[in-house]
Amino acid sequence: MSNILVTGGAGYIGSHTCKALKQQGFTPVVFDNLSTGHEAFVQWGPLVVGDIQNITELQAAFARYKPLAVIHFAASAYVGESVTDPEKYYNNNVTGSLKLLQVMREHACQQLVFSSSCASYGLPSVTPIPIDHPQNPINPYGHSKLMVEQIIADYANAYALQATVLRYFNAAGADLEGDIGERHEPETHLIPNAINAALDATQTLTIYGTDYPTQDGSCIRDYIHVADLASAHVLCLKKLQTNNDKKGFMQAYNLGSETGFSVLEVVAAIENKLSTKLTRKIADRRPGDPPQLVADSSSIKNELGWEAQYSDLPTIVDSACQWAHQELLRKKSL
Numbered sequence: 001m002s003n004i005l006v007t008g009g010a011g012y013i014g015s016h017t018c019k020a021l022k023q024q025g026f027t028p029v030v031f032d033n034l035s036t037g038h039e040a041f042v043q044w045g046p047l048v049v050g051d052i053q054n055i056t057e058l059q060a061a062f063a064r065y066k067p068l069a070v071i072h073f074a075a076s077a078y079v080g081e082s083v084t085d086p087e088k089y090y091n092n093n094v095t096g097s098l099k100l101l102q103v104m105r106e107h108a109c110q111q112l113v114f115s116s117s118c119a120s121y122g123l124p125s126v127t128p129i130p131i132d133h134p135q136n137p138i139n140p141y142g143h144s145k146l147m148v149e150q151i152i153a154d155y156a157n158a159y160a161l162q163a164t165v166l167r168y169f170n171a172a173g174a175d176l177e178g179d180i181g182e183r184h185e186p187e188t189h190l191i192p193n194a195i196n197a198a199l200d201a202t203q204t205l206t207i208y209g210t211d212y213p214t215q216d217g218s219c220i221r222d223y224i225h226v227a228d229l230a231s232a233h234v235l236c237l238k239k240l241q242t243n244n245d246k247k248g249f250m251q252a253y254n255l256g257s258e259t260g261f262s263v264l265e266v267v268a269a270i271e272n273k274l275s276t277k278l279t280r281k282i283a284d285r286r287p288g289d290p291p292q293l294v295a296d297s298s299s300i301k302n303e304l305g306w307e308a309q310y311s312d313l314p315t316i317v318d319s320a321c322q323w324a325h326q327e328l329l330r331k332k333s334l
């Protein structure tokens with residue numbers, strides 16, 4: 001039995017990780033309430049429709065599938081929404097994680113890979129951001145991720161939980177074989193929004209701020225291909241599985257490409273790829289957006305030998321455009 005419980009496995013990063021898990025001989029058991037995930041993205045193992053805030057549903061999934069470990073993606077993940085509706089974020093992300101950890105303990109499931117975020121750093125004092133940079137989040141989403149990291153560290157200490165925490169920078173792109181991709185409703189992310197505006201002349205891309213202290217005034221982000229994120233999860237899981245020591249620990253890694261691109265640079269790359277000019281509107285800054293977030297991912301490279309393979313901007317944009325074309329055809333056929 002090589003079952004891995006993947007909470008949020010019907011979502012964007014979760015589904016790509018399920019595909020990578022299956023390719024490496026694991027069976028991903030998706031546990032997802034389908035509030036933002038998609039049943040059609042569950043292609044590599046069984047789906048349990050359940051909520052991480054529901055202990056009974058979690059217990060039933062653990063009893064049935066007896067997972068070796070958990071990869072925990074399920075969370076609310078819109079920075080802007082977290083500012084206006086923090087209760088949702090603390091319930092889903094913090095209470096939900098606590099319940100998951102409780103049921104893991106009940107079932108003696110001791111290994112966890114947790115989806116954290118560079119949003120847990122807040123405004124960086126140095127760039128690229130090293131893994132030991134102080135964490136001072138500036139929005140409830142970032143607070144909720146940091147709180148869960150702290151809970152995990154305490155569980156590692158008290159209950160011998162063995163955990164890897166992955167702080168993602170900006171997940172982007174789509175499966176290179178076109179099986180799955182980004183399908184958020186509503187879509188708030190730059191790359192899909194810009195592609196949609198480029199493909200549909202009736203749509204306008206809003207650019208949130210060109211008055212930041214960056215070279216062109218727009219925000220800089222570190223875009224990492226979702227397939228590279230997926231491979232990192234499998235690597236971390238394998239590392240946990242080969243650990244013979246019973247002691248608890250929590251190990252955190254940054255996951256980024258270590259290269260920053262401004263919003264305007266990303267827009268230009270998409271226009272170039274699609275040979276078009278998109279309609280844009282410059283708006284005020286979006287609340288909760290730091291000017292610049294770029295990763296120092298050296299610790300996962302040095303310790304686990306992880307390397308980003310697909311996180312150059314052309315590959316990210318190509319795969320996201322291919323997926324966007326497929327999505328347009330799918331919507332037309334509905």
Ligand code: UFG
Nearest residue numbers: 077117118119170188189190193206207208219263286289
């Ligand atoms: N942006 C626009 N127009 C859009 C969408 C985004 O100008 O239509 C800008 C944003 O203001 C930001 C940049 O593009 O400057 C990237 O924005 P995204 O929404 O694509 O990504 P974020 O950096 O806001 O968020 C991502 C993840 C979060 C995570 C965060 C960490 O989606 O889950 O990175 O900062 F918390």
